[in-house]
Amino acid sequence: xxxxxxPRPLDPAARAELAAIDxxxxxxxxxxxxxxxxxxxxxxxxxxxxxxxxxxxxxxxxLRSGFAPAGAPAPRGRVAxxxxxxxxxxxxxxxxxxxxxxxxxALASVxxxxxxxxxxxxxxxxxxxxxxxxxxxxxxxxxSTPPPAAAPATGTPAPARPTPSPLRPLPPGVAxxxxxxxxxxxxxxxxxxxxxxxxVADGVVRVTDxxxxxxxxxxxxxxxxxxxxxxxxxxEASFDLRVPSDRLAAALAALSRLADVTAxxxxxxxxxAPYDAAASRVGRLTSQRDALRSRLAAAHGAQVQALLARLxxxxxxxxxxxxxQRQLDLRARYARVTVQIAATGTRHGAAGPWGPGRALDDxxxxxxxxxxxxxxxxxxxxxxxxxxxAGWLAGRRLLRRRRERALGFA
Amino acid sequence: MLVAVEPEAEPGIESFEALYRSSxxxxxxxxxxxxxxxxxxxxxxxxxxERAYRRRASFDARRGSPRAWLFGIARNAALDELRRxxxxxxxAPEPVAPGEDPSDAAVxxxxxxxxxxxxxxxxxELIALKFHAGLSNAELARVLGTSESNAGTRLHRAVSRLRRxxxxxxxxxxx
Numbered sequence: 001x002x003x004x005x006x007p008r009p010l011d012p013a014a015r016a017e018l019a020a021i022d023x024x025x026x027x028x029x030x031x032x033x034x035x036x037x038x039x040x041x042x043x044x045x046x047x048x049x050x051x052x053x054x055x056x057x058x059x060x061x062x063l064r065s066g067f068a069p070a071g072a073p074a075p076r077g078r079v080a081x082x083x084x085x086x087x088x089x090x091x092x093x094x095x096x097x098x099x100x101x102x103x104x105x106a107l108a109s110v111x112x113x114x115x116x117x118x119x120x121x122x123x124x125x126x127x128x129x130x131x132x133x134x135x136x137x138x139x140x141x142x143x144s145t146p147p148p149a150a151a152p153a154t155g156t157p158a159p160a161r162p163t164p165s166p167l168r169p170l171p172p173g174v175a176x177x178x179x180x181x182x183x184x185x186x187x188x189x190x191x192x193x194x195x196x197x198x199x200v201a202d203g204v205v206r207v208t209d210x211x212x213x214x215x216x217x218x219x220x221x222x223x224x225x226x227x228x229x230x231x232x233x234x235x236e237a238s239f240d241l242r243v244p245s246d247r248l249a250a251a252l253a254a255l256s257r258l259a260d261v262t263a264x265x266x267x268x269x270x271x272x273a274p275y276d277a278a279a280s281r282v283g284r285l286t287s288q289r290d291a292l293r294s295r296l297a298a299a300h301g302a303q304v305q306a307l308l309a310r311l312x313x314x315x316x317x318x319x320x321x322x323x324x325q326r327q328l329d330l331r332a333r334y335a336r337v338t339v340q341i342a343a344t345g346t347r348h349g350a351a352g353p354w355g356p357g358r359a360l361d362d363x364x365x366x367x368x369x370x371x372x373x374x375x376x377x378x379x380x381x382x383x384x385x386x387x388x389x390a391g392w393l394a395g396r397r398l399l400r401r402r403r404e405r406a407l408g409f410a
Numbered sequence: 411m412l413v414a415v416e417p418e419a420e421p422g423i424e425s426f427e428a429l430y431r432s433s434x435x436x437x438x439x440x441x442x443x444x445x446x447x448x449x450x451x452x453x454x455x456x457x458x459x460e461r462a463y464r465r466r467a468s469f470d471a472r473r474g475s476p477r478a479w480l481f482g483i484a485r486n487a488a489l490d491e492l493r494r495x496x497x498x499x500x501x502a503p504e505p506v507a508p509g510e511d512p513s514d515a516a517v518x519x520x521x522x523x524x525x526x527x528x529x530x531x532x533x534x535e536l537i538a539l540k541f542h543a544g545l546s547n548a549e550l551a552r553v554l555g556t557s558e559s560n561a562g563t564r565l566h567r568a569v570s571r572l573r574r575x576x577x578x579x580x581x582x583x584x585x
Contacts, residue, residue, distance in 0.1 A: 018547070018566055040576070044526070045542065049448065051434065052452060063426075067460040067463040406489050406493040406495075407532055
């Protein structure tokens with residue numbers, strides 16, 4: 001660490017000599033005791049070297065041409081070029097290198113911002129498959145595995161594997177299964193714009209949840225929105241849902257409001273008889289098991305082993321029958337709903353010719369994207385600018401030290 | 411005939427040409443004294459004016475006079491030249507033709523010239539800035555990047571060394 005020595009204040013005699021030097025330089029009279037100093041001033045000034053005529057003419061020419069570099073045209077008028085205008089506006093102290101560095105930094109920031117925005121999920125500008133499987137954790141004990149979801153539409157690279165999704169108990173307010181047990185199923189095909197695919201997919205999950213249902217499996221494949229460069233590539237999504245049967249109609253209506261409905265199918269199947277048969281079998285096997293337990297309590301010797309073997313067999317049959325009954329019960333309580341969403345490239349709710357409404361939408365979207373790009377660019381630029389400023393200050397300090405050192409060596 | 415160079419385009423300096431006219435000789439003398447040879451001094455002087463012209467919009471009157479600003483630019487250019495010289499062979503001081511003027515004044519001036527050559531670069535610079543350029547102590551401080559009192563102290567020391575060097579030179583010349 002270098003300690004800078006603080007200069008002592010000038011004594012009065014020194015101050016008087018400096019004043020005499022200033023007076024002599026200004027042509028004012030000096031005190032008699034400083035006449036030698038005044039002579040020294042005059043002698044030093046007389047030794048001042050004069051510029052040669054060549055330098056004079058060189059500087060005059062430079063002044064006329066605006067000190068343009070050799071080979072460059074002299075500036076005409078106020079400001080000849082855009083670069084000169086920018087430099088004049090920002091301060092002529094800004095060097096070409098600084099301008100180039102600044103421009104490169106700004107371009108790099110915009111590039112970083114573009115990359116970040118493009119890579120953000122839900123941007124809709126990439127072509128990727130996003131399996132989105134919703135698992136509900138409040139499972140009913142021993143609940144069954146729902147059947148596999150329908151295969152997604154052609155073009156989906158990797159269909160999501162149906163996820164075992166235990167059904168949760170019926171939420172409060174959901175009526176128990178009616179006497180007649182009916183297995184209900186529905187399929188819904190929706191169409192939306194590529195950039196709305198994720199929004200509609202989120203809506204499907206939200207509607208399902210609001211009706212007490214679950215998403216057994218889902219598959220969302222984002223596409224690429226249409227641009228000036230070419231037509232957009234439509235994405236697609238498929239959902240396998242379970243919705244309480246008594247709320248199926250309302251749920252389908254809500255789902256239909258999410259996008260344009262291109263197809264809708266519903267089917268019902270009466271499963272009362274299989275359910276009753278399973279229930280009857282469960283009852284019969286339960287009676288058998290209870291009877292075997294009673295006999296086992298009073299059995300002795302080798303009879304015990306035989307009764308135990310029969311009891312294990314009956315219990316296995318009973319478990320199977322109970323599972324079948326439960327599955328049928330769940331099929332009656334929850335309807336299967338298959339939702340297919342296709343991104344067709346047309347804007348949802350904006351079918352028809354391009355008009356002021358769509359123009360406003362487009363303008364808002366462009367503004368939102370531009371604001372996002374600007375924000376990310378700013379976030380990237382601030383640390384870069386701080387680093388650049390620190391480097392610039394350090395460089396200036398270093399240069400100053402080197403110059404002073406050069407003076408010491410001269 | 412000279413053409414005024416865009417006086418309205420120079421927000422900080424009313425007329426670059428006026429600054430040039432009033433400072434050209436002094437700036438050259440300062441640079442010449444600092445560098446010691448006329449060829450480099452002319453190049454650095456021209457470079458200083460070129461830089462000053464290009465940066466004229468960045469001049470801030472609150473930070474000092476246009477003259478101090480110009481001499482600061484010239485100083486940086488001269489010091490850069492000195493830095494370049496460290497890698498190259500040093501130039502020998504240009505000889506002064508003896509006996510150009512037989513008068514006492516001429517003898518004194520020759521003595522002063524030789525005394526100046528014996529001074530260190532820092533002292534030579536101070537003398538040149540004060541005596542050739544005629545800068546006030548505040549302007550000196552602005553050019554050197556130091557306080558006014560520090561500039562005054564350094565200047566007084568440099569003048570004292572110059573006077574001693576003149577005395578020594580005179581005594582050496584005495585038969």
